[in-house]
Amino acid sequence: MSKILTVSIAAYNVGEYLDNTLKSLVDDDSLDKLEVLIVNDGSSDNTTLIAHEYEKRYPGVFYAIDKENGGYGSTINAAIAKATGKYFKILDGDDWYKTENLSGFISFLEKSEADIVISPYILFNESTQKESIVDKRDLRVSNLDAYYAEDGSVFRMHEMCIRTNLLLENKVTITENCFYTDNEYVFIPLLYANTVDKYIAPVYVYRVGYDGQSVSLSGRKKHWQDAAVVEKKLLECYKSRESQLSAASRGALSELLLELAEYQLINYCLIDDISQGKKELVEFDAFLKNSDSTLYKKISVKNKKVCLLRITNYLSYGLVRKMFISYFSKNQAGCS
Template sequence: MSSKLITFCVPSYNSQDYLYHALDSLIPGGEEIEVLIIDDGSKDNTLAIAKDYERRYPNIFKAVHQENKGHGGAINTAISLATGTYFKVLDSDDWVEEEGLKRLLDFIRANKEADLILMPYKYRRSFENKNGRLISYNFFIKPNQIVGWNGIKRFDASHNFTLHSVVYRLGTLKESGIILPEHCFYEDNYLIYAPLPFVKKLVYLDTPLYQYLLGRDGQSMQTSNLIKRNENLMRVAELAFNTLDLKSIKKSNNRLYYLMRHQLVMMVTSPLMYTSFKEKSVSKKEKAGFINALKKDNPKQWKMLRFHPHVFWPAFNNWVGKASSAFMLWVIRKFGAIN
């Protein structure tokens, strides 16, 4: 059995200006945690900072340097090196709250049955401002009880599992055989989605852990970057679409099916929505190519999703598609995590 309760993976690329904040937030976890700082070919002082933490806290931090492979490549490396019982990704510009970290470690120390641990998180506008917006899952699952999929309720349209909310058992990730695409943004959606059928038991700890920083220039979740990198959204959505046949999951586990369908709908909707804001001829070509690929890959699964309103309306390449996409974008800006 591993002596480390959890491995935190910190993918880091040119992160010298904020990496220290993420790493400092993990120090209270002490020697029961493992922190793998994956320097993804940075051109600044990121690696030097990582090595300094490894020097000062050799039983907690490990600096790992690799040629640039992107966020997904860094996570792949961490999964292969991790020794903790559980695995959590912490992006280098975010941080964890000490109370949530203590709660997580107390739970793992006492009980290692859950394959998936779900925790609330906050959107924060700065490191100093503590009045972030809390994303809770109390509506979806009773807190502090280990349950199977029959113990969950159906998501509403505005919620989904995110990188910030999930902690997977390392063995569950490895059993799923997940390998994330390299040099691709938004691949964390696949990290959340693909291992779900391998989860037998889950638990919700109702203490916020992850603190997600909004407003930093260049973030992947800026609207302009989501539009510019729309091909990445399509790539991840198509990968998820082809990985699992939801019809077979529906036969064996109806609750899990509805959760995974919800997650997949969100992944398919995003590229349809963001490409609506491109020039009309470009939008038409991208939407047609994406939809035709899904139809070809799994026509029955596409038929299952195509009339879902989140997919149906943005798929139009006219004012209907643009208007519905604009409305959905407004909702996400008001209640979600984009700038």
């Protein structure tokens, strides 16, 4: 039987969580339509042992792919190259799916012809052990441009499922050895997608609330250069397709570019090396201004601290840096 859903699992030193992750995909009603690609990204723990155990236990469903470490994007690239399912969805090795909704989701995908299928997802807070459902999309249209005209925002990684042929036909590849590339996985396919559908039950459970994530303060300090790499690539991809996009699509996609650009400007204020932070902030801001003046101006409107940096010719960097560090030390996430 042909596979309906390929699940790409990014697995790097997730031995503590992986059995729970893989177990969540075992549903007798849907196994024959499911393909699970466990991409072991050079782990040094027991990740590969668990992956191969599932491959032996469920042949033709689970596949262990061992590779040298290449970062998150490399796991997606490896899985796309092997995928045979009609649709493609990703799953981090320390997250999981709602098993009770998996069979219905796959049946829905089997009937759908949309480029993108979205579904609600669940946030699981590691600290409080509480779950909350994220379901913000009131999808009443199947045309993606019409959806953007109504909602004006792009989807998040955890709610997206992408038609595999869309990825293959447009040669979608994700930057390797780089953090924040989940944004590429979301953004680049949306440059080519035309239709969208929604499955009403939550599928993905996203674990949050622990230090070391790339969006935590410590994670942002450690991987501060990577968001700039991603922003520059996405701007380049966007510019190459801009003339072929509707006004509604341009508006929605540019909002994600705005969010990432703001995120990176703030990163430059969080790193420990003050002189390097200021220097690279000025250079990145000049890049934004030269690449997309509209985007550049929108950031000043949205973020008063960035606006202050610009109108003082960055002389206020020290003050703004203290303000951002104080904010993130208290809140550990988000943008101000």
